Amino acid sequence: MIRVLLADDEALIRAGIRFVLDVADDIEIVAEADNGAGAVELARKHLVDVALLDIRMPGVDGLAAAAEIRTVAPRTSVVMLTTFGEEEYVTRALRCGAAGFLLKDTPPDDLIRAVRVAAAGEPVLSPRVTRQLIDRHVNRDVSQADEARRRVAALTDRERDVLCLLREGCSNAEIAKALLMSEGTAKSHVSRILSVLGCTNRVQAAILAHDAGVLPPSSRS
Structure with missing residues (x-):
């Protein structure tokens, strides 16, 4: 089973992602948090394979949480949940160790596939998107x-x-x-x-x- 941590301060977003991932028989959401500090603690406690983190959360945001999770749980692949218009966060997220990005309106099948890809240690970005993000x-x-x-x-x-x-x-x-x-x-x-x-x-x-x-x-x- 792929063990997943989900962190987003919006309960409705968490519920929607859980609904999608529950369909996959090889993925299990083992912990949820509504802020970055909680995400770090849960990542440390549950030894998850993939952490899905909202970029913007109160207190400790997703970027700070990603950097800390990469320290306390280095085997965890961190994927940032984002929306259009947040490109200014890309550089910081990549440098702090994020494995990639998912838009919050990602189609269900693509979300499931992305979690599997992240768990396998691959970047959650297409080759074209990887080059564009790095170059831009x-x-x-x-x-x-x-x-x-x-x-x-x-x-x-x-x-x-x-x-x-x-x-x-x-x-x-x-x-x-x-x-x-x-x-x-x-x-x-x-x-x-x-x-x-x-x-x-x-x-x-x-x-x-x-x-x-x-x-x-x-x-x-």
């Missing part, structure tokens, strides 16, 4: 670029190839196909890359690749 909202400054390049330098050439595809939002299967390797090998490369770079998830690795200016093999001089 993650600003690179000199200090970030220098630090990112230093961390990326510890990777092998093959790992840099994999990192480049992570930046493009590719799944393990897509990485395997592009680099002519097995999906298991691609998964192993991704795990080592996250460890070497000190990233908690694939989206953070994609941001770091962006900061470092990592280019696809065909574009390197």
Whole structure:
């Protein structure tokens, strides 16, 4: 079973999401919170696989809660619940370790699929959306670029190839196909890359690749 924590200060939103997820026989909402502080405590207590957090909550908001959950429960994938018009939060959420975003009006089937994807450690963003979010909202400054390049330098050439595809939002299967390797090998490369770079998830690795200016093999001089 995929264990889910749901945090939103609107009871009606929580009820709607619970109604949708209850249809799936492999997903269970084990805890609910109406604020960020409660979400952090419940994530610590219940060891959930996926935390669905509203961005805007009273007191400790979803962004602060996401960062703390990634510290106290690093195996938990955090997905932010958002609405149109909240793009200014994207950069902060990605950098604090969020695995992706879901609009609150996401169709039921897509919501269920997204929870499963997050539980598997994949980003809850399509490749196109991943690239757009990173390119539009993650600003690179000199200090970030220098630090990112230093961390990326510890990777092998093959790992840099994999990192480049992570930046493009590719799944393990897509990485395997592009680099002519097995999906298991691609998964192993991704795990080592996250460890070497000190990233908690694939989206953070994609941001770091962006900061470092990592280019696809065909574009390197």
